[in-house]
Amino acid sequence: MRLAATSQNSHPLRTEQIILFRASTQVFAISSASVQEVRSVDSLSGVAVDINEPSLAKVRHALRRGDRHVYVVNAAVHFGLRPSPAALIFLLRKSRVALLVDGIEKMSTMSQLQALPGVFCHEERAWYRGLTVIDQNVIPVVHAGGFLVPDEISLLDALNGSRSFADTTSEPHTDMTL
Amino acid sequence: MTWTEQADTCSCVLLRLGERRFALAANQVAELSAPSRVFRFAHRTPEIEGVILRRGRVVPVCDISEKLTGKRLGQRRFYLIAARRHESTLDWIALPVSGECELIQADLTPAGDSDSPHVSGWLSHNGEVIELLNLKFLTPGTSCVQPQVAASVPSEVRA
Numbered sequence: 001m002r003l004a005a006t007s008q009n010s011h012p013l014r015t016e017q018i019i020l021f022r023a024s025t026q027v028f029a030i031s032s033a034s035v036q037e038v039r040s041v042d043s044l045s046g047v048a049v050d051i052n053e054p055s056l057a058k059v060r061h062a063l064r065r066g067d068r069h070v071y072v073v074n075a076a077v078h079f080g081l082r083p084s085p086a087a088l089i090f091l092l093r094k095s096r097v098a099l100l101v102d103g104i105e106k107m108s109t110m111s112q113l114q115a116l117p118g119v120f121c122h123e124e125r126a127w128y129r130g131l132t133v134i135d136q137n138v139i140p141v142v143h144a145g146g147f148l149v150p151d152e153i154s155l156l157d158a159l160n161g162s163r164s165f166a167d168t169t170s171e172p173h174t175d176m177t178l
Numbered sequence: 179m180t181w182t183e184q185a186d187t188c189s190c191v192l193l194r195l196g197e198r199r200f201a202l203a204a205n206q207v208a209e210l211s212a213p214s215r216v217f218r219f220a221h222r223t224p225e226i227e228g229v230i231l232r233r234g235r236v237v238p239v240c241d242i243s244e245k246l247t248g249k250r251l252g253q254r255r256f257y258l259i260a261a262r263r264h265e266s267t268l269d270w271i272a273l274p275v276s277g278e279c280e281l282i283q284a285d286l287t288p289a290g291d292s293d294s295p296h297v298s299g300w301l302s303h304n305g306e307v308i309e310l311l312n313l314k315f316l317t318p319g320t321s322c323v324q325p326q327v328a329a330s331v332p333s334e335v336r337a
Contacts, residue, residue: 026219079220117229117238118269119262119319122222131229131236138217138229138236 016113018132020105020139021090024081027105027139029132034144036093041086041100048072053159056152062160063098065091071156072098073147079127097147108134113141188286190301190310193258194277195243195251201284201301201310208259208270210279225318230272232259239272242316245296251276262313271317286310 017032048061051071058077062069070091076083090099113130126146132139148156189204211232216239218228227239237259243251257272258279284301289310298312 028219080222081220114236117236117271117319118264118267119226119238119240119271119317120221120223121319124221124223127220133231133234133236136231138219138231140219 015109015111018108018110018141019090020108020134021075021088022102022105023075023079024084024102026079026081027137028075028079029108029110029134029139029141030090030099030144031141032107034093034095035090037091038104039089039091041089044072044089049160051156051159053156056156059148059152059156062156068096069157069160070096070098071148071153072100074100075147076102078147092144092147095144096153097144099147110134110141116140186286187283188299188301188310189281189283190286191258192280192282192303192308193273193275194279195275196247196249198247199306199308200246201282201303201308202258202260202313203298203310204281206260206262206313208261210275211257211259211272213255213257223318230257232270232272235270237270237272239274240317241274242311242313243274245316246311260313262317264314264319269317269319271313284308 018029019032019035020027020029022028044061044063048063049069051059051062053059058074059071060074061072063072064070072089074083074086076086084102086100087103088101090101092099110132113132115130116125116128124140126149127142128140128146129143130141132141190201191204191207192199192201194200209232211230214230214232216228216230225240227241229236229238231237237257239257241251243249251274255277256275256279258275259270259272262269262271282301282303284303287300287302289297289299294315296312296315297309299310301308301310
């Protein structure tokens with residue numbers, strides 16, 4: 001049996017734009033199509049509501065977006081890494097989740113996504129779409145829908161249901177829109 | 179039934195983990211590779227150390243030494259890249275091994291009911307009796323509960 005090199009077929013190369021970001025000491029990738037806005041954490045001040053749910057330590061703040069809450073997930077805590085000072089927030093497209101990250105490493109293009117090997121069999125299967133290789137480094141590509149499961153969003157909604165929010169009609173400053 | 183009636187000859191790769199030798203069926207083994215950089219990223223499967231890049235493919239590294247010998251492999255020299263079939267999928271796994279591996283033809287006796295699940299048979303080689311390993315019972319991922327996924331999985335990019 002021989003480990004064959006990954007196949008090179010004649011189909012035109014499909015690519016996907018990704019953002020490489022840092023959380024704690026590690027680098028992850030997310031599809032740029034999944035990110036609606038990138039903001040500075042400073043934009044949270046004054047508009048974020050504190051969340052204190054011990055079973056969801058990765059969520060410490062919520063933002064009001066229209067008639068719904070968007071929950072801010074600390075990426076480092078989500079991945080079980082040591083928390084570090086976060087500088088940016090990714091507001092995810094068509095999602096109730098915003099992602100708190102340390103910073104953007106760079107934008108890149110992914111031409112191949114390898115499925116997560118079957119031996120990875122715990123939460124990481126929900127965390128990642130797969131693995132890609134950028135500049136001879138293996139980078140996990142996060143699944144934008146994997147940061148909060150529906151049950152967790154329901155729990156947070158229930159927690160916030162009784163709260164009255166201040167008028168947040170004025171949108172916070174947007175640093176960058178993708 | 180006598181020993182000679184039970185035994186069958188098979189092609190196997192002998193591998194060394196510390197002081198002990200084990201065997202894998204040769205048709206499960208792709209290659210023996212030199213030590214290479216292990217890429218680590220966040221995950222929750224403790225048996226997996228990370229992944230290596232081999233011929234453009236990402237191969238997870240799983241140290242089976244602790245399960246077989248009771249201690250982790252200290253002096254690592256090679257990765258034996260082996261295949262594990264699970265249902266319809268074929269997973270490649272890099273097994274850290276110490277010492278060089280050897281391809282042999284040996285008599286195989288199937289495992290009995292009292293043998294550990296990771297033993298798929300016994301080899302007789304140079305007067306030594308060696309376990310033929312069943313990777314399915316030594317590596318994670320064949321009996322894990324799949325976690326809840328929040329939303330539909332987006333389409334993947336393939337070259």
